[in-house]
Amino acid sequence: MTFFPVRNTVGEIIQIVALNEDVTERNQAIEALQKSEERYRSFFDNSPISLWEEDFSVVKAYLDRLRNEGITDLRRYFEDHPQARTDHIGLIKVVDVNQATLELYQAESKEAFLGELDQEILSEGSLDALIEELLAIDEGKAQFEIETVNRTFAGDKKYLLLTWSVAPGFEKTYGKVLVSFIDVTKRKQYELELTRFRTILNQAGEAIFVTNAQTGHFIDVNETACRLLGYSRKELLKLGVADIEISCSLKTTSQWVAHVEQIKQAGEFLFRKGLQRRQDGTTYPVELMLSHQSFEGEDYILAVARDITEQKRLEDRLHQAQRMEAVGQLAGGIAHNFNNMLTAIMGYTGLSLETLPANHPAASDLQGIQKTAERAAKLVQQLLAFTSKQVVQPQILNINELIISIKIMLRQLISEDIELVILPAPELGQVKIDPGQFEQVIVNLILNARAAMPMGGKLTIETTNIILDQEYASQHVEVDPGDYVMMAICDTGSGMAEEVQQHIFEPFFTTKDVGQGTGLGLATCFGIVKQNSGHIAVYSEPEQGTTFKVYLPRLEETPVKLSQSNQSDYLPTGDETIFIVEDEITVREMAARILHQQGYTILRAANGEEALELITEQAKPTIHLLITDVIMPRMGGGILADKLKNIYPTIKVLYISGYTDNAIVHHGVLEPGVNFLPKPFTPNALARKVRGVLDQADGESLA
């Protein structure tokens, strides 16, 4: 309210004027403003979010000055001048902070913040964010947001979302900026945890698939899954189970629903084998662990798939080895019986031939029988070799010497249009093997190579020292790691397909026409190498030739010189008493007849027990030699020999057998000092062996 006087022309006051203004509205506006101010203050003070009022005007001025000085690339400037960066921080003025800020930074009072920005709360990670902040001010941005890391006054690390906006009216000067810090430490920790979890998932050896239980589409997959299937993660997430799983049909909705139901019914996990298809169309076997999961009302199928290609390969090899073992046992049993029969056939044929005049019409027929029986005997011998039950007398030898000694014979085996190259390694290690057996291996492999090169080619025999390491052994279940001598026989022939290689060492497996091969050649090699703790491997590609590699354990012992046995047609005779113990009557009688003809006195028994009874009854007859079968019912040859040696300390023993167990041999290898004649045998072989054993001095054995 204002009062003033009104004067007339001579200056006398004639009126009083009152001026009144209605200030209700103005007062209301002021009141509203005050209330708003209070509300803002209350909001600022009580906000659960850390709020700061800051003054960037000095910083802004400083930045402008840098610009004026001609600095165009501020980012680079700050990177090059770390000190300038920290100087700028000091120029930020803190005007006010709220209660939440004290709590966030574990500060005791506002005074800790006000004035120059406290650099103590900035950690190493926040400096980069600060550069961005300075650049935003330089660019004149009214709003800004960035993630940063600060330290509290207690030293704790906090991940923060920093946001600021310039107060209206301060856009040019940056004199008033409202800053907020949202604590995202927990979120960040979840993120880090999630990252860690994902890293673990990705590095898992198994492929992991998370599938939508309704649609069968992949929701998540790990890196192993991508790698195994050859897809990128993005590509794989567009696909579903039906696109990669081919072992069971999941194409239709009902099939998928049934599949999911089956997993649900299984309880915790359903284990299943499957076959998955890669992007390039190739497939691989997997072992699946499936489970049904519910999360936030959604149903998922979690599948963990393990590539079992390698496991399956090892299983297959094991099955193969087991099959070979089974076939071997079967073949061994058959061979035992055959040997007895062939001994009789050969023996009686031989005896008949001796009693008949040479020009008798039946003589040539008998010779035919004899030849056939000998061929049959060789076949049985090969079978036994395969079963590793052939009785052998291994020697320490250098296979280079052996190969060279039979080179001429090998040359004769192959046709003239095949070039034979022998590459013996110098200083080749020694091996322990029956030379006859090793010869058989070479011959069989050479014959195989010859068959592969009907149009001629090149055949290489190479030897070398080699170490088979743990890794090789883990790939080949049947191999022990160690030092080996290797012989490789390499041809340039037709090669073999993978399926053929799979079965190549099985007996009676042959690619030759019926009647062309026995299918025992490579099986024999396999058996012989196995019997000598070795390993045989084949490498072949169709049309690229084949290489067989034979590995035998390397020894450090010196080899013995190969001895040549000389055989003559002369049948030695004698007058000693020989005790023949053999359960197979044909063999027993045949042997008795042969030896009787040669002048020996013969005693006979069908088994060990019967033999011992005979001796007590006849009051200890004179016996110079015991010929006994190894395996017989009611006391075998080994025990019998031991018992007789107690009665006759000087008695000689000759074992005959077509099939041996460990009574006199270990794994088919004769113990030292044991005399042995393998069945089937000819009358000549028997007579010669008997004379040899009778003539040897005590403790000496015939090689």
Add this chain to the structure above:
Amino acid sequence: MNDEAKTKTQLITELGTMRRRVSELEALIVEQAPIREQLQHLIEQLPIGVQIFDTSGQCIDANEAQLRIFGLRQSEQIIGKHNLFTDPMAEKTGAQAAGRRVLAGEIVRLPDVHFDFS
């Protein structure tokens, strides 16, 4: 010279002059009427309340805004009826004292006063 001493001719001349003056003044009044009217409208429509008192404190005029401030409808409600120096409310608000100071030649500003007419 007094009028009785004037000659008839003189008087007639004077009358003529007066008649002319009157008609001149009449013309002036007519001429100035719009200006007065404008001033009246101006005062009447000022958004600020204006109340005019004579030296005895008697209200001789009040504009629309003043009436509104006091919650009145017609100027008759205060003109000739409201006296600044006798109004107890005016005494309370300090308006009376202000009036006296104005008569002494001062210009007086009073702080905002709250009138509750409800």
